[in-house]
Amino acid sequence: MSGEEVLRAEGLRKVFPGVVALDGVDLSLRTGEVHVLLGENGAGKSTLIKILSGAYRPDGGLVRMDGRLVHPHSAGDAQRLGIATIYQEFNLVPQLTVAENLALGRPPRRFGFVDVARMERDAARLLDRVGVDVHPRTPVARLGIARMQMLEIAKALALHARVLIMDEPTAVLTTSEVAKLFTIVRQLRDEGVAIVFITHHLEEIAEIGDRVTVLRDGRSVAEVPANTRRDELVGLMVGRPIDQQYPRRPSPRGEPLLRVSGLTRAGAFDDVSFEVRAGEVVGVAGLVGAGRTEVARAVFGADRYDSGEVVVRGERLPPGDVHAAMEAGLGLVPEDRKGQGLVLGAGIGENLGLVTMRDATRAGFVDRTRLRTAAAQVAERLGIRMTGLDQEVRTLSGGNQQKVVIGKWLVADAHVLILDEPTRGIDVGAKVEIYQLVNALTDSGHAVLMISSDLPEVLGMSDRILVMARGRLVGELRATEATQDDVMALAVTEVEGSRAH
Ligand SMILES: Nc1ncnc2c1ncn2[C@@H]1O[C@H](COP(=O)(O)OP(=O)(O)OP(=O)(O)O)[C@@H](O)[C@H]1O
Numbered sequence: 001m002s003g004e005e006v007l008r009a010e011g012l013r014k015v016f017p018g019v020v021a022l023d024g025v026d027l028s029l030r031t032g033e034v035h036v037l038l039g040e041n042g043a044g045k046s047t048l049i050k051i052l053s054g055a056y057r058p059d060g061g062l063v064r065m066d067g068r069l070v071h072p073h074s075a076g077d078a079q080r081l082g083i084a085t086i087y088q089e090f091n092l093v094p095q096l097t098v099a100e101n102l103a104l105g106r107p108p109r110r111f112g113f114v115d116v117a118r119m120e121r122d123a124a125r126l127l128d129r130v131g132v133d134v135h136p137r138t139p140v141a142r143l144g145i146a147r148m149q150m151l152e153i154a155k156a157l158a159l160h161a162r163v164l165i166m167d168e169p170t171a172v173l174t175t176s177e178v179a180k181l182f183t184i185v186r187q188l189r190d191e192g193v194a195i196v197f198i199t200h201h202l203e204e205i206a207e208i209g210d211r212v213t214v215l216r217d218g219r220s221v222a223e224v225p226a227n228t229r230r231d232e233l234v235g236l237m238v239g240r241p242i243d244q245q246y247p248r249r250p251s252p253r254g255e256p257l258l259r260v261s262g263l264t265r266a267g268a269f270d271d272v273s274f275e276v277r278a279g280e281v282v283g284v285a286g287l288v289g290a291g292r293t294e295v296a297r298a299v300f301g302a303d304r305y306d307s308g309e310v311v312v313r314g315e316r317l318p319p320g321d322v323h324a325a326m327e328a329g330l331g332l333v334p335e336d337r338k339g340q341g342l343v344l345g346a347g348i349g350e351n352l353g354l355v356t357m358r359d360a361t362r363a364g365f366v367d368r369t370r371l372r373t374a375a376a377q378v379a380e381r382l383g384i385r386m387t388g389l390d391q392e393v394r395t396l397s398g399g400n401q402q403k404v405v406i407g408k409w410l411v412a413d414a415h416v417l418i419l420d421e422p423t424r425g426i427d428v429g430a431k432v433e434i435y436q437l438v439n440a441l442t443d444s445g446h447a448v449l450m451i452s453s454d455l456p457e458v459l460g461m462s463d464r465i466l467v468m469a470r471g472r473l474v475g476e477l478r479a480t481e482a483t484q485d486d487v488m489a490l491a492v493t494e495v496e497g498s499r500a501h
Pocket residue numbers: 016017019020021039040041042043044045046047048088385386394395396397398399400425427
């Protein structure tokens with residue numbers, strides 16, 4: 001049960017050039033509770049927690065811990081106060097090992113030297129606690145995104161925090177990983193840790209939360225119990241009701257625009273064949289590690305393959321050639337936007353124009369004014385919350401960055417769009433806008449291949465669903481008839497003689 005107030009924020013205010021990110025936010029946090037922060041992309045959730053964790057100084061308002069005023073001015077300050085934070089964009093050093101990351105800044109020493117054996121033992125214990133099966137000496141760069149997330153949690157555990165802040169921890173996890181995470185969260189809560197939990201998955205709120213603070217446009221607009229009805233929560237957060245979460249409207253089918261046959265890469269995927277027709281949305285479901293992202297990257301030419309072929313609009317693509325793929329009209333929205341999708345230091349307009357620019361430069365001519373107009377239209381259509389097209393992408397909220405990644409392919413008018421986890425980190429309202437866009441794309445004769453670990457999304461927005469397991473296509477379902485259980489039953493298929501990992 002939750003107890004006394006451990007942390008209290010009052011009237012927090014934070015101003016960035018051109019944006020008031022927080023404009024009077026209150027938060028009351030008790031020991032032994034999971035407190036959900038809910039709000040649209042850009043509402044100010046991450047800014048709030050960055051103030052609590054010492055990354056930003058507020059321009060107004062105050063923070064108390066145990067009734068005493070505190071001013072965390074650095075991550076170190078916050079940690080000394082017992083506040084640990086897992087950021088939306090991870091804070092790991094990819095070149096270092098798992099154990100080194102876990103001991104970052106305070107490795108155990110013996111006679112003045114880092115005690116590597118103890119560091120690895122400590123790491124093994126923490127990894128065991130979060131249920132991650134990975135060797136402490138593994139370089140972090142080799143971990144998938146889900147394991148990196150669990151590693152971040154292990155890091156926070158190592159700090160013995162009284163307040164644990166998690167910014168969208170489930171955004172990158174699959175169902176079974178979320179279950180694991182929730183077990184750890186509940187355990188910490190029962191030990192009296194106060195947990196701040198940000199999520200865009202509304203169904204998680206009642207499951208893991210105790211109370212909810214709703215932010216809208218930089219203000220806290222309500223504090224309600226976590227079992228508040230979903231439509232009420234949406235109303236508080238978006239300011240309007242959402243009647244249809246998955247508005248898929250099938251479009252007329254045309255020619256196959258993408259044909260993949262016998263695509264194989266030893267150790268990654270094996271004999272993958274499928275096609276996507278004009279007007280069609282084909283979903284790809286499967287567990288993390290099933291090989292979905294690997295196939296998408298190979299199709300797009302970002303990675304090589306051993307055999308098989310990829311044909312886009314009748315034209316066979318040379319393997320491993322991204323430029324040829326783009327020229328043929330293929331686009332890829334990658335799952336890892338920070339690494340592959342964006343130039344963070346450049347403006348929104350420039351990022352939106354990236355693909356088109358590259359194409360046009362090859363053709364020898366760019367109409368910059370037209371490009372700028374197209375970028376402005378797409379930004380408007382996607383509802384990107386920004387001060388203007390010149391705002392640096394780095395300073396956009398997580399969800400708005402994702403919209404820019406999708407937007408650059410809209411500006412480039414890709415005929416076949418591969419979306420890898422397209423709505424990760426996107427709020428409920430903006431999701432619907434992205435789905436409407438998918439409808440508009442297929443209506444205008446485009447084809448969409450959508451990889452998603454969000455089962456309701458795959459079922460709700462695809463026409464057909466391909467299921468992958470262990471590097472192979474193990475089944476195909478019609479979205480209108482299939483259930484989540486059907487998809488899962490296929491996704492856990494054991495494949496005979498599949499890749500040795
Ligand atoms: N460093 C910065 N410079 C300028 N503006 C910023 C900066 N950081 C955040 N902002 C702006 O502050 C507002 C709030 O952003 P914040 O990241 O807190 O949103 P959020 O609620 O976490 O959204 P999301 O759900 O998309 O992660 C946004 O308009 C964002 O563009």
